[in-house]
Amino acid sequence: MFAIDHAATALLIKRRYHAVPMAPILISVQAMELAWVALNYLGVERTTTNSIVRSVADIHLAYMPYSHSVGSAIVAALAVWLIIEKGFRRPVLGRAIGLGILSHLILDLLTHGHDIVLWPGLASPRLGLGLYEAAPFAAFIVEFVYGVLCWGIYRGSRGLLALIVICNLANLSFFSAAIPGPESYLAGRPLLLVTVILVQIVVTLVFVGTLARRATFRPSANSALQLGRQISTGSAS
Ligand SMILES: [Zn+2]
Structure with missing residues (x-):
């Protein structure tokens, strides 16, 4: 999934856990992608392109078992959740961040080509619904509708x-x-692609975070009551 719609997922999590600050939620939904950027720059993970790039189908996330495997995402989400909940005694924050990390995996599985392995070191199976490869325009519609849905919720x-x-x-x-x-300029320039994605990540996170503050959303009487209970029991983080 592209950066703006991963960032939009933070809106869903914020809606559910409105006592949690937006910044850690925004970072959590893109934690896997930020790891992918760093590991591509370091040469640990690899991205390739066809000689001509006309769409996302010509870009291949050839090797990314550490940032984007099912196992590494689940382990990272669980570890961060447990450390924050048990270690720092901030359960709501821990759950929101864990969910944010996991959301990235789920959304990428829905849109990516077959490029997500179960665990580093396992070459197959390679998961992903394959929309980017087989039906990129369908992926565009799915992402667009999803992003707007997050805004609506x-x-x-x-x-x-x-x-x-x-x-x-x-x-x-x-x-x-x-x-x-x-x-078309990304053909043969995979690190330029990585940089473009890094810029998209930063820009979308900053703008979603800024504009989300001007939300028309107000907690309902019910959720305000729930928030009051969380604060009185000390579980709000
Ligand atoms: Zn990703």
Whole structure:
């Protein structure tokens, strides 16, 4: 899944755990991607492209067993959750961050080509529904609808909706070989692709975080009551 829609997932988690600050939630939903960026720069993980890049189908996440395997994501989510809940005694924060890490795996499994292994060292099976390879435009629709759905559930501001719509539309050429776009410059330049994705991650996290503060969402009477209970029992983090 592209950066804007991973960032939009933070809205769902914030809606559920509204006492948790937005910053750690935003970082958690992109933790796997940030690890992927670092490991690509270090040469541990590898990305390749076809000689001509016309869409996301021509970009291959060839080797990323540490940042994007089912096992590493689950272990990281569990470890962070347990450390924060048991070690720092902040259970709500721990659950929100653990969920954020896990959300990235689930969303990538729904959209990626067959490039997510079960565990580092296992070459097969390689999971992923395969939308990016087989039906990139369907992936665009899925991502667009998902991003807007996150905004709707969060009851965000119009500015936040505009951000989600504009960022999804900006990626359109990546999802259709028929639409020319900047992706053609990425052919043979996998580290440029990594840098583009890093910039997208940072920009979308900062803007979603900023615009989410102007949300029209107000806790309902029920959730305000729940929040009051959490604070009085000391479980709010
Ligand atoms: Zn990812």
